[in-house]
Amino acid sequence: MIDIKTVTIVGAGNVASWFAFILAKNGFLINQIYSRSISNANELSAKYSAEPIDDIKKLSPNSDLYLFALKDDVYLEVLDELSIPLTFAVHTSGFNSKEILSRYSKCFGVVYPCQTISKTFSFNELVVPLCVEGNNSDSENILLNFAAKLSDNVKILDEQQRFSLHLAAVFASNFTNAMYDIAFTILEEKKIHWEMLLPLLQCTLDKTKTMSPQQAQTGPAKRGDALILQRHIEQLPTKELEQIYQLLSDFIQKRNGK
Amino acid sequence: MIDIKTVTIVGAGNVASWFAFILAKNGFLINQIYSRSISNANELSAKYSAEPIDDIKKLSPNSDLYLFALKDDVYLEVLDELSIPLTFAVHTSGFNSKEILSRYSKCFGVVYPCQTISKTFSFNELVVPLCVEGNNSDSENILLNFAAKLSDNVKILDEQQRFSLHLAAVFASNFTNAMYDIAFTILEEKKIHWEMLLPLLQCTLDKTKTMSPQQAQTGPAKRGDALILQRHIEQLPTKELEQIYQLLSDFIQKRNGK
Structure with a gap:
């Protein structure tokens, strides 16, 4: 079984930065960091003594793992320019199929962090569960072994499971934050x-x-x-918020057989 | 200024139970506990050496404070049976006006706990912010002083502010929990x-x-x-969830000028 020691990171955004941080912290060597913007590549590479590149054709063939951490919608565009076969390629997206990597490597898979990774939080404080998937059991075992060095919370998830986790995260995190946003605005209005x-x-x-x-x-x-629901709806300042209040209250009532 | 030492609690549900717990813990004497169900009154009273009553007409006039912790929709019914004037009456509802108490006491107000109080959590662990309001500045000062003995987090909120806090709590807590519920169901389906x-x-x-x-x-x-939004909506099992996803995504997009 390949033991991953050297990694090339394709991307230099928040997720790439987190992986660079946690890889270096756990003794992995980062060979190269690619970004379309050479200044982003320079900035991140400097921290980890990696070679910065802004041309995907300059990817060196010497890494054990090529970790793609790109925006979901630029994956195909970047991959399309790849000119060398890769030892082992993984992406980090909750949304893309692992199959987008199948043309570029015999060993491929996914290491998806189920966390919102931004520069707001110190990477040290972040608990990041990792979901891994390989294109066969060998790849999967290598990735499991690799991921276990980066996080205490690693699970094998197949593609359909990962897509569902990504969808569930939208409800439980993004929509929850939208609820916080509405509440915050209601309180702000009354100086609370x-x-x-x-x-x-x-x-x-x-x-x-x-x-x-x-x-x-x-x-x-x-x-x-019903009395409270009615009074609350009357208090709301816009039709849109009334509609959200009504729809979510209907959902809760149905879930509870009211 | 009256220093509140003895309290009668009207109600024996979760909120009443929390108040009984925290009052006793902080050295207040609980005279009587009222519940329409004598067994509930007995059970709670026994813990705090209070007198249990199930007839509001048996309310003794000897307490410094009468704390009403009833369901929002039974307040008027219970108050209607009151036959003695009360030294100082407060209710604990986020929804009712303090004025529902004005017929029964010259000093009245509200001590509203902004927390979901249930038997699920140990009362010891609960952080409960208290919002107080009095019918005049004397009442309010007495209540501030009283509430400060029960919680480190006390604020004066007028009626309109309290109604807004109650509404905001529905979005930030109840609707957030509904988002957790949807996410939980999506994960459960895929055994995650x-x-x-x-x-x-x-x-x-x-x-x-x-x-x-x-x-x-x-x-x-x-x-x-748009690609992810579309794929997510396709993954959802019911029209109702599609509608929730669409409405909340529209809200977020508008908030962010998309």
Whole structure:
């Protein structure tokens, strides 16, 4: 079984930066870092003594692993310019099929971080679960072994599972944040500190660690309290927010047989 | 200024139970506990050496404070049976006006806990912000002083602010939990552990501690990634979920000028 020691990173954005950080921290050697923008490639490479490149044709064939961390919609464009076969190619996307890599390597797969990785947080503090998938059991074992060095939370997920996880993350993270956004705006209007809600929000999240969210549901929609629902809708400043309130309350009521 | 030492609790549900716990812990004497169900009144009273009553007409006039912790829709019914004037009456509802108490006491107000209080969590672990409001500045000062003994997080909120906080809590807690519920169901279908998402959800919440939720927004709707939005909607099993996905994505896109 190949033991991965050297890595080339294709990309220099937030996800690429996190991988560079965690790879270096765990003793991997980073050979090259590619970005279409040479200044981005320079900046990240300098931190890890890697060679910066802005032409994918300059990819050296000497790495054990080629880790693609690109925006979902530029993968095909970048891959299309590849001129050498790669030892082992993985991408890091929740959205793309592993098969986009099949033309470029006999060993390929996915290492998908299920986390929102941005420059806002210190990489040190980030807990990043990794989902791995290989094109065959050998590749998968190599990737499992590799990923286990980067995170304590590694799972094998097939493509359909990964797509579902990506979709679930949109509801549980992006849409949840949109709910925070609406709440924040309602409070701001009345000069109430957001901090007032934080213990409640932590409690809402913590409850799902010991019971299902369906069991944890509370509130006027769950109780079928029509008077509160009506008064709340009257308080909302826009038709759009009324519609969101109504649709989500209907969803909760149906889920609870009201 | 009255110093509140003895309290009568009207109600024996989760909120009443939390108040009884925290009052006793902080040295207050609980005189009586009322519940329409004598067994509930007995059970809670026994813990705090209080007198259980199931007839509101048996309310003793000897308490410094009468704390109403009832379901929003039974307040008027219970208050209607009150036959004695009360020294100081407060309710604990996010929804009702303080004025529902004005007929029964010269000093009245609200002590609203902004937390979901259930038997699921140990009361010891609960961080409960308290919002207080009095019918005049004397009442309000007495309540501020009282509430400060029960929580480190006390704010004066007027009625309109409290109604807004209650509404904001529905979005940020109840609807957020509905998003968790949908995500949980999508993962369950593909046999993926919910735990996989927990670090992401904690990160989503933590980000709002250092920036506004609008600044913290991520995801395909924020980026205006039409291909992912379309693929996600195709993956959803019901029209209702498609509608929720579309409406919330539209909201995020508009918020971000897409």
